[in-house]
Amino acid sequence: MSSDTTTLRPIAERAQAPAEVRVPSTATGLTWRPLTPSDTPALTRLVNDIEVADAEPFRTSDEEIAERFDGSGKDIARDTLAGVDEDGELRAWAFVVQPPGDVSVVRTFLEGGVHPRWRGRGIGREVLAWEVDRARQLLAATGKDVPARIGAFASEQAAATVGLLRSAGLTPVRVYFEMRRPLDVALPDAPLPPGLRVEAWSDARDEDARLAHNDAFASHWGSEPRTPESWQEGRAQFAPGWSLLAVDDATDEIAGYLVAGRYEQDWEVAGYSSGYVELLGVRPAWRGRGIAPALLTAFMARLREEGIQVAELGVDTENRSGALGLYTRLGFEAFHSSTLYSIEL
Incomplete structure (x- = not known):
């Protein structure tokens, strides 16, 4: 989204934050409270039940749920909601997240759901109303105009x-x-150009990789800078052994990178083993030299060496870098689609 910020009203006005959020009613048979880290096992079960009902091709792990509670900037008591039945079972949940590093567009993301057997009672509508209210409060509180x-x-x-x-x-x-x-078919021939080398991921290079990512994604729609803390979040399924760096021999700078994930809990659902590309980026100064296909090919070769059957990744279908076309040329085919819905302020 592009906008002249000089014409925008202050975020405190545009957000229209309510003084109090609309807490869902108890008339549906659920009582409401914040989530806590101790809810992790129950929340994993609930999320998985929802994923089964919605025919999702993946399953969220206990570790992924646990890490949702991490982060110094999160106010778990105010940003989460749990709907509990009379037996103490978790039947609905919600989480509102505001990434702290946002600069050009300040964002909130809504996550949540209702157990399949508790749908059709208006619970989802009330949970979503609570989420939108809390999102407006969080946006107003950023003070970012x-x-x-x-x-x-x-x-x-x-x-x-x-x-x-x-x-x-x-x-x-x-x-x-x-x-x-x-991965049981021939891989493309896509070597790195002269003057660049592939390195395995290392802790020593992790901060350099974060800065390289911020540089690579600076002009991408929907992307905002990652802070050191947010860069470390979401790594429950991080696969450092499959993650790669493209390094410039002359300057020792990171020119490109591939961050991989290993989601073994999805393999039974999918019917095959897989490795997932979480992030793939090339910094502007090194673009147009075949670095992205070289990193992807090296990633796929590593997977195949370990007996992994399929490589997977996600893509913004309107990405101006031509990522969708690149992945299609390398033999990737779409098997699932999702949409970002939003209120733009």
Whole structure:
């Protein structure tokens, strides 16, 4: 989203933050409280039940749920919601996240869901109203007078969720594909150009990689700078042995990078083993030299050496870098689609 920030009203006005959030009613049979880290096992079960009902091609792990509570900037008591039945079972959940490093667009993301057996009672609508209220409060509190977004992702087949988001005023703004490529067929011939080398991921290079990522994604739609803390978040399934760096021999600078994930909990659902590309980027000064396909090919070769059957990745279908075309040329095919719905402020 592009906008002249000089014409924007202050974020405190645009956010229209309520003094109090709308807490869901107890009339549905659920009582409401914040989530806590001790809810992790129950929340994992709930999230997995929702994923089964919505025919998602993945499963969220206990470790991924646990790390949602990490981060010094999160106010778990105010940014989360748990709906509990009379037996103490978790039946609904919500989490509102505001990434602290946002500069050009300040964002909030809404996550949550209702157990399949508790749907159709208006709970989801009330949970979403609470989320939007809290998102508005968080945006106002940033004091960042730049464009703002309240966003939520929904898979294409999750019709109930899509309908709920639309009814709450969130509209589709971006479509994302999940793509895969079998590794039992020949890999492309895509070596790095002269003057560059591939290095294995290392802790010593981690901060350099963060800075390289911020440089590579500075002009990408929907991307904001990663702080040192946010760069470390979301690594429950990080696979350093599959992650790679493209390094300039002359300057020893990182020209490109590939961050990989290993989601073994998805393998039974998918029917095959896989490695996932979390992030792939090339810094502007090194673009147009074949670094991205070289890193992807090296990644796939590592997977195949370990007996992994499929390489997977996600892509913004409107990415101006031509990523979708690159992945298609390398043999990747889309198998799942999701959409970002938003309220733009």
